[in-house]
Amino acid sequence: MFKIPEGPQQIIHMLEGRGHEAYVVGGCVRDSLLGITPHDWDICTSALPQETIACFSEFRVIETGIQHGTVTVLLEGEPYEITTYRTDGFYSDHRRPDHVEFVRSLRQDLERRDFTVNAMAYHPQKGLVDYFEGQTDLINKQIRCVGDPDRRFQEDALRILRALRFASVYGFRLDDATARSAFSNRELLRSIAGERIQEELCRLLCGCKAGVMLTRFTDIFSMFLPEIGELAAFSKNGAGWPDVWAETVRGVSSAPADRLLRLVMLLRDIGKPFCFTEIRRGSMRFYGHAGISAELAGKALRSLKFDRATISTVEELVGLHKIKLIPSDRCILRQLSRIGEAQFRRLLAVKRVDLAAQENAERDKAMWRLDAVEKCLERVLAQKRCFRLKDLAISGRDLIMAGMPQGVQIGNTLQILLRLVIDGKLENTRDSLLAHCLKEGWFGHEYKQTECHADCNGNQRHYPSEY
Template identity: 35%
Template sequence: MRIEMPKGARFIIGRILQEGYDAYLVGGSIRDVLLGKNPKDYDIATSATPESIIGMFEKTVPIGIKHGTVEVVTDDGCFDVTTFRSEEGYINKRYPENVRFIEDLIEDLRRRDITINALAYNDEKGLIDPFGGFNDLNHRLIRAVGHPVERFKEDALRILRAVRLATTLDFNIEESTLLGIIEEMDGLVYISVERIREEISNILMSENPGRGMRMLFELGLIKYVLPELLPLASFNQFNRYHDKDVLGHTLEVLDRCPRNLHVRLAALFHDSGKPRCFTIDKDGVGHFYGHEKESASIARDVLQRLKYDNRTIHLVDKLISLHMVPSEMKNEVKLKKFAVNMGIANIPLFLGLKKADHGGKPDIGGIHASKLIEFEKRLNEILERNDPLELKDLAVNGDDLKSIGIKDGRLIGKLLGILLENVLETPGLNTRERLLEIAAREAENDNRGN
């Protein structure tokens, strides 16, 4: 079996072997190649010490020298080269207290998390697979290396990685590994929010985000990573427009969303406020008045806790807050104001969420779908006409109003708002001459009123 690798990686391995050391391609890159995927990066493991690696190559960067990692710069890119090591005495279920450099590849692979990541390869010795990772690849299984409880006790982040790999690869988690996850899940309290955020984002951006989130619920992990979503589980909506509980609907919407992190985060939280807003009328029908605002509030709190960037928090907030905008809206002025509020560039994201949300509900006769098609058509017609939509689109500004004698800053702001309302209603008014006429008239009326 020959595994293709970049020229830079083959050059590095060849050079290290020439110097009398062992060197192999290791980990996820081998897994991905065997699965017919394009690896994101290629890692190399070696018996050579970091100092030896630095001496062998012209350009190196000691990016993790404490743990034996040196980045080697080649004409074909940069590659991480790490000395074989063993780890002992893990602190806070995450960080090894002692790292010892060794010369044994098998012992180095033994410390890794999942069998399909504990593979090594070079052209001389072929595939090195001491823990059955190749067989697990063929059987689409996620299996811990060695004893699962020990692996997860050492590093609780491996629990989320196992779920993420099962999600992104569409694999199953082997039984003893599942039991190890359940036994050691309390260790997740030691994992940083940044690491949790990264794993959640990776799950959401997979081809099976709903499956990944359901696994977090079914294994009981959700209480450690997204406890705010716990109330969604088995929450009956008691409404004929919903044939699933809130969680079931949420996961279906998630799977229907375009592959965009902002949209998928919005989908995950878009109904999170429903349990707090639930009321039931005299006929036994459930209602969730104002749930979009409550859901947006929950999403903001969670995304801030997980330290997402401000742009992501703001956009997800906006998508959730506006996801209940009625598809029946036909008034052009209201449509224009909605487009500005959502942000012109974000309209496709909004429509992606809206379509996924409607797709996750019963649609007898295709009524929802047809309304959405018309809604999107109306929005696109407005945007394609390039109508003025915001103050910056007006043919005049504050300086123009000052030029006709209007000096009061408060009045200038008021008049610009009035001019925009006129232009939203009648785009043809957006000329300097017409707008100054309207402004002068409105200013005179304002003076009379005072």
């Protein structure tokens, strides 16, 4: 039916040579039947863990999860997980079985698994083993639990989110019984660690049916992101009010399948329920919502144990997603200095998707302005214009050699010079920059700490004083 690589075939052959059964199993079978190249090839076997180790005594064996029957064998540097047939005991924490029992029956092993599409095994000679019609579910594009869905979800609550993730990534749907059970058991997700939810959420958001899952299963997402529940409830509160949750879903669906961008689109408006003003019936304003949304987004991501870099990047993009960008060199250079090229490009992508998700009469004009901003960005980058301290023609060492005392004024002076170069008031040459310092009498003088200037968008920012 499909070809198994040499490594898994060798493992199956070696196990069978010692009198044991062995099959490839789970996701690699599912993906192969879908015509997708598997990332990993997992093997299940009737051999007990110690019997498996004995079979591969000439290879490096890692006792990955031997208490649950799993060992990893390295074949020519490639790791392969081999797991003994087992049945699971009671799941007291709704995540992992308290104990497992090793068995010799493949059927018993497959019937403990989560979904029918993951409960198939394959042997290069014997073919497909499919006790629960998983192949039929693949053809029908549906996710269905093996056996009683309530039992499956109560054993491991993360399976609720995994069901949505599989449906999103593969473009499938949940069968009716599985969907009903996912709703009725959603409270169990509160017991799952944030790190595990984070991993499933990110993969789900990058799926082709992420918008469908967010729309149909909003109440499930609200279990670990209550801000989503607030946003969805706000959208239903009054006739004629803007459907901000629908805009959020459209934004996620329209964004490139990039983890950071889709997180931004999911969280960019979660502050709106807390800062709305109704100008007239059906017409609302959300003053300051970007800042509030950024604060709430950071809190939400921290609760799901995201890494600091992701939190910082998403929080900044949410906070800036409504900033007005002007297609001028000065504005572009200031933003590049503030957030860097990579983040500025992400901001442009966010603003494009944000505009596309809205039903706004001024949308086409705003899109045209973004096109102009992007052209301006490409031009200043091609010209290698200065927008970072390292691009300046002088360094702190140059200032010290010219007679400036070491201390905070070195950094302040470089920031001032960078701002003047960005604004086109000074040429970025060593002679020009040092001449300006000399003209202003900065060598040997003290500096004020900060002085407030308006940036290219009229926002008040604090930069080092010029003198």
